[in-house]
Amino acid sequence: xxxxxxxxxxxxxxxxxxxxxxxxxxxxxxxxxxxxxxxxxxxxxxxxxxxxxxxxxxxxxxxxxxxxxxxxxxxxxxxxxxxxxxxxxxxxxxxxxxxxxxxxxxxxxxxxxxxxxxxxxxxxxxxxxxxxxxxxxxxxxxxxxxxxxxxxxxxxxxxxxxxxxxxxxxxxxxxxxxxxxxxxxxxxxxxxxxxxxxxxxxxxxxxxxxxxxxxxxxxxxxxxxxxxxxxxxxxxxxxxxxxxxxxxxxxxxxxxxxxxxxxxxxxxxxxxxxxxxxxxxxxxxxxxxxxxxxxxxxxxxxxxxxxxxxxxxxxxxxxxxxxxxxxxxxxxxxxxxxxxxxxxxxxxxxxx
Amino acid sequence: xxxxxxxxxxxxxxxxxxxxxxxxxxxxxxxxxxxxxxxxxxxxxxxxxxxxxxxxxxxxxxxxxxxxxxxxxxxxxxxxxxxxxxxxxxxxxxxxxxxxxxxxxxxxxxxxxxxxxxxxxxxxxxxxxxxxxxxxxxxxxxxxxxxxxxxxxxxxxxxxxxxxxxxxxxxxxxxxxxxxxxxxxxxxxxxxxxxxxxxxxxxxxxxxxxxxxxxxxxxxxxxxxxxxxxxxxxxxxxxxxxxxxxxxxxxxxxxxxxxxxxxxxxxxxxxxxxxxxxxxxxxxxxxxxxxxxxxxxxxxxxxxxxxxxxxxxxxxxxxxxxxxxxxxxxxxxxxx
Numbered sequence: 001x002x003x004x005x006x007x008x009x010x011x012x013x014x015x016x017x018x019x020x021x022x023x024x025x026x027x028x029x030x031x032x033x034x035x036x037x038x039x040x041x042x043x044x045x046x047x048x049x050x051x052x053x054x055x056x057x058x059x060x061x062x063x064x065x066x067x068x069x070x071x072x073x074x075x076x077x078x079x080x081x082x083x084x085x086x087x088x089x090x091x092x093x094x095x096x097x098x099x100x101x102x103x104x105x106x107x108x109x110x111x112x113x114x115x116x117x118x119x120x121x122x123x124x125x126x127x128x129x130x131x132x133x134x135x136x137x138x139x140x141x142x143x144x145x146x147x148x149x150x151x152x153x154x155x156x157x158x159x160x161x162x163x164x165x166x167x168x169x170x171x172x173x174x175x176x177x178x179x180x181x182x183x184x185x186x187x188x189x190x191x192x193x194x195x196x197x198x199x200x201x202x203x204x205x206x207x208x209x210x211x212x213x214x215x216x217x218x219x220x221x222x223x224x225x226x227x228x229x230x231x232x233x234x235x236x237x238x239x240x241x242x243x244x245x246x247x248x249x250x251x252x253x254x255x256x257x258x259x260x261x262x263x264x265x266x267x268x269x270x271x272x273x274x275x276x277x278x279x280x281x282x283x284x285x286x287x288x289x290x291x292x293x294x295x296x297x298x299x300x301x302x303x304x305x306x307x308x309x310x311x312x313x314x315x316x317x318x319x320x321x322x323x324x325x326x327x328x329x330x331x332x333x334x335x336x337x338x339x340x341x342x343x344x345x346x347x348x349x350x351x352x
Numbered sequence: 353x354x355x356x357x358x359x360x361x362x363x364x365x366x367x368x369x370x371x372x373x374x375x376x377x378x379x380x381x382x383x384x385x386x387x388x389x390x391x392x393x394x395x396x397x398x399x400x401x402x403x404x405x406x407x408x409x410x411x412x413x414x415x416x417x418x419x420x421x422x423x424x425x426x427x428x429x430x431x432x433x434x435x436x437x438x439x440x441x442x443x444x445x446x447x448x449x450x451x452x453x454x455x456x457x458x459x460x461x462x463x464x465x466x467x468x469x470x471x472x473x474x475x476x477x478x479x480x481x482x483x484x485x486x487x488x489x490x491x492x493x494x495x496x497x498x499x500x501x502x503x504x505x506x507x508x509x510x511x512x513x514x515x516x517x518x519x520x521x522x523x524x525x526x527x528x529x530x531x532x533x534x535x536x537x538x539x540x541x542x543x544x545x546x547x548x549x550x551x552x553x554x555x556x557x558x559x560x561x562x563x564x565x566x567x568x569x570x571x572x573x574x575x576x577x578x579x580x581x582x583x584x585x586x587x588x589x590x591x592x593x594x595x596x597x598x599x600x601x602x603x604x605x606x607x608x609x610x611x612x613x614x615x616x617x618x619x620x621x622x623x624x625x626x627x628x629x630x631x632x633x634x635x636x637x638x639x640x641x642x643x644x645x646x647x648x649x650x651x652x653x654x655x656x657x658x659x660x661x662x663x664x665x666x667x668x669x670x671x672x673x674x675x676x677x678x679x680x681x682x683x684x685x686x687x688x
Binding site for chain 2: 022023047048049050052054055057058059060061062063064065066067068070085086089093094095096097098099100101102104133134136157158
């Protein structure tokens with residue numbers, strides 16, 4: 001099965017061929033590297049930009065204005081912060097012009113911890129991005145969802161922020177992307193660039209790739225349960241699923257929801273689950289102060305208060321200026337499997 | 353698509369302008385000046401919250417609008433403007449009442465539906481990208497439209513304008529870098545209108561370069577500094593620069609020295625500044641001296657526009673404000 005980087009690459013190939021994507025660009029996105037995480041290897045519309053994040057976001061806006069369909073990459077989300085006013089501008093362009101202009105553009109950027117990236121390659125961006133109105137914001141946790149969300153992103157008329165959990169980019173999926181070969185080694189041979197000289201290399205794209213699209217605003221239940229609800233996305237989602245599986249042996253039945261889309265998000269799915277279980281834990285790894293999960297807690301309190309058997313909880317990254325390089329520092333800074341297991345166990349045991 | 357080439361480009365640039373064109377430029381300059389003065393008056397009467405505009409830049413801005421290839425899509429010129437360019441919009445064919453509506457933030461404001469400041473235009477039908485209050489962001493965006501135009505073919509170009517103070521922002525450097533990449537030089541006319549001020553801060557205390565246009569040299573970008581207060585010079589130099597960008601498909605950096613006749617904005621009082629060159633007065637003296645127009649004709653024109661704007665302002669005063677529920681419209685693009 002494809003990993004997420006391969007899934008992204010295949011989706012972009014499909015989008016170039018069928019959805020009108022005209023420019024896939026950013027620092028090192030084109031040949032010879034094809035992206036520092038290899039997500040853009042072998043694609044036909046890729047090109048390398050200057051080392052200038054503001055230029056990248058600005059160019060994407062201009063290309064979108066003139067009828068192109070750009071997919072821009074910011075190499076690490078830690079470097080997208082100096083483009084914040086441009087992101088705000090892209091988000092308000094339709095509104096401020098009373099619908100005169102719209103920007104069909106996608107920005108992809110790797111987020112979060114998990115590769116020992118230290119202070120400048122480990123940050124999250126979901127809290128900041130969900131604060132900027134006018135964008136759609138998604139974060140997959142599986143290769144298939146990455147493929148499907150990116151297909152939808154490339155059909156959008158609005159700016160889309162596609163957050164890639166970098167810890168999951170190399171994790172193979174359990175579901176097959178429609179059209180990918182059954183044999184993962186065969187897939188690698190077809191679409192992974194060789195090490196060394198790549199000047200003569202061309203990918204052989206699987207012929208049967210399909211327009212499999214995951215709609216924005218639709219989460220999914222990855223594990224059904226009755227006693228409590230866990231809502232997560234990105235790197236922490238598979239950890240939540242694993243914790244739930246482990247705790248099932250102890251008689252704790254946790255329902256796990258992968259939100260997938262952060263804006264718009266699937267409130268109906270969360271609501272139905274919380275009304276069933278009466279307990280909810282939101283998990284992500286962005287810093288905990290002014291966290292997107294806090295918005296979800298607030299909404300849960302306001303709308304579902306009388307369905308609750310325990311206070312809704314948030315498990316998030318510590319409120320720190322960065323993440324240290326040492327293994328122990330990274331592990332202590334953002335939620336790990338043990339933290340999630342403990343939090344679920346504690347919430348399940350709380351009695352009104 | 354083949355690239356059209358202008359014959360005898362340089363002699364065209366220096367050719368004297370036809371009487372009809374001079375009269376047209378003058379008409380639009382007067383119309384623009386009267387519009388801006390009406391906007392200032394509306395602001396001072398409490399019919400708006402903020403004024404910012406470009407009295408003093410009419411000679412340059414009107415010429416720019418007249419020279420643009422007007423239309424929608426990459427075959428036509430894109431304009432990434434700043435907030436002192438009502439003259440350019442009027443020259444493109446916009447009616448002044450739109451600006452008055454934006455000042456009064458009525459539901460009928462054609463540029464933002466009552467959401468944005470004066471002088472913040474958006475006109476997709478003319479490829480005028482939305483004007484934004486953060487200065488100089490347009491310099492980072494403009495290379496994108498130019499890239500699409502280069503690939504598209506034809507002779508459409510991208511024009512980006514901004515002020516001298518904002519060239520200190522990184523976006524200006526981004527524009528120079530992205531426009532002159534050896535991998536893909538772009539058909540973009542990069543304009544700086546230099547009024548020598550950033551709100552209350554004099555350029556001489558902040559900018560070490562002799563001319564802003566000199567910054568183009570480091571990137572191999574053809575560049576020039578002109579007197580933007582001279583309507584004939586502004587028109588002919590713009591025409592030459594645009595012809596170069598149109599045919600060569602390469603960038604050009606044009607610095608135009610202009611005046612700021614009413615200060616930065618309403619934030620600095622919006623009162624007439626007496627010690628700046630007035631491009632309209634100078635142009636009218638020239639037109640009178642050359643026998644193109646009489647003083648009486650020019651006075652009559654100004655009076656007509658003054659009455660026209662006053663009538664428009666009265667009309668706008670009675671138009672409805674936006675419905676509060678309209679805040680939810682157009683957050684996202686809708687199917688049209």
